[in-house]
Amino acid sequence: MKRVRITLDPTGEFAPPLYERLAGGASYLERAWIVNWNVARPPAAFLLWLRGDYRRFEAELESSETADEYELLPIGDRECHCFLEGEVAAAARTLFENFTRGSLLTIPPIACNDDGTNTFSIVGTDADIQAAVDGVPDEVGVTIEAVGGRSVAPESAIGRLSPRQRAAVEAALELGYYAVPREATIEDVARELECSTATAGEHLQKAEAAVLHDLFDR
Template sequence: MRYLELVGAPPPGAPRFFRLVADSPHVDEARLLEWNASTEDALTALYAVDGDADAFAGEVGDSSVVVGFDITRVDDDRFYMLVVGRPSEAPLFQQVVDSISRMGLIVATPVVYREGTAQFRIVGESEVLQSMIDAVPAGFEVDVHSIGTFPDEATAPTRTLSERQRATVTAALELGYYESPRNATHADIAERLGCAPNTVTEHLQKAEAKLVRAAMRGPVTSRD
């Protein structure tokens, strides 16, 4: 199984909603988490957004593609948004989605919108992925940022851990080391594993560094 990592900007004439999600001054980043075609001409999508909920809601309500939306705030700078839209108002995007579905490919979530672009991965067989690039309709420009084997460390970050690092993190989780407040110390983990506390410290530091790097790397941006 392979993936294509693609980066593209909403094309000229794209519905205002897509341009807002990608490049609104009130949004630092938006992540499309899930979507579902609820009816023939209605698509429901769930976004996680870093930005100003009130200001963005005022903009979204003025977009022809949006039938309705609901916002749940996490804090002052983060919110979730459930959007019901009309695919018929975005024929170019619908054409791309239909091509992906017809070819038996999958768009891996999240789709990340930031700095005026959408960044996403399409997963499938190598030959079909090449056909997908050839089938991108005129007017929808995307760049192939990378091609790789799925999953990789970005989609399955624990694959980067050594056996001892994985065992140490697992023991730490089971003992409550990552609870707040912590229910275990490095000495407790060391006793469980039958090693010295400084060995636990070393394994946790290396494992946490790998996991954080993989989590923060995420989908690419145009600056990468």
């Protein structure tokens, strides 16, 4: 058996509106994870873990045409679990099912990254993992982040960062943004990433929050 950590970049019909809100489309959410799910038959059900001003997400659910039932279960002022049941487009359902065939097990949570991607681990035979990767539609980008390891979860805080967050931190370190005294500005980081200053700052802030939460076992 093998463990592989994968990042998918769904677009179009493979990225429903609510998913887009979870994966970087809602600035008030710091992080979002899909903790568990059942897409075996309609309606699909999901258990989410949200960090940020999650109460604003409730308004999104209230107005959504695809969310039939939902309930927010607060963990604290800025964290909650969210049970969500509703309709999922056939394309998105197929993408989920692609990683449940044969020996494959998808290990929760699925991290919804702020650049629209999602990252998760699967465990299974070499043949089934290769078939799943080959079965990803052309409209969905797929990146193998890691192969093997001693556990099925990310083994360090770095493994919890989205690709864009990791790129932002690597650029900031290389430029001297974290040097003492500081040798680069957030504008320098943004220029290196070819994005806006606000976007670069958001990537760094979310990466720093993820690392600190991991360090203090939150």
